[in-house]
Amino acid sequence: MLKPNIHLDSLAKRYVWWESVAWSYQHPVVFLSQVMNLGYWEDIQLLHRFFNDDVLRDILKSAPPGIFNYRAWDYWHLKLGINPIPDLPTREL
Numbered sequence: 001m002l003k004p005n006i007h008l009d010s011l012a013k014r015y016v017w018w019e020s021v022a023w024s025y026q027h028p029v030v031f032l033s034q035v036m037n038l039g040y041w042e043d044i045q046l047l048h049r050f051f052n053d054d055v056l057r058d059i060l061k062s063a064p065p066g067i068f069n070y071r072a073w074d075y076w077h078l079k080l081g082i083n084p085i086p087d088l089p090t091r092e093l
Contacts, residue, residue: 002028007046011035014043030067032059037072053080065089 002008002025012024015034024031035047036059047056057080060073068076068088077085 002031005050008050011039011043011046015039029059029062030064032056033063033067036060036076037068056080057082063089065091 004021004025008025009021012021012031015038016024016027016031019027032047032051032055035043036056039047056076060076060080060082065088070088073088074085077083
């Protein structure tokens with residue numbers, strides 16, 4: 001679980017608007033995936049202040065289906081040196 005922080009609170013409010021900040025801290029994969037997928041440049045820089053590349057790689061490996069779009073998925077895999085780029089996560093029907 002993440003430790004509360006005023007800067008992360010602001011990201012949680014912006015990128016997981018449908019849930020509470022506390023919920024975002026309890027679900028870091030959803031929270032960080034949302035920021036990685038939708039984040040403004042400044043917010044991505046803020047994310048990097050708190051989480052190193054290994055943590056972000058782990059987020060990609062466990063990302064739930066439906067959060068990442070193709071552009072962000074490819075960007076983060078290339079940025080973090082993960083090749084080949086796997087298919088986007090999909091839901092089981």
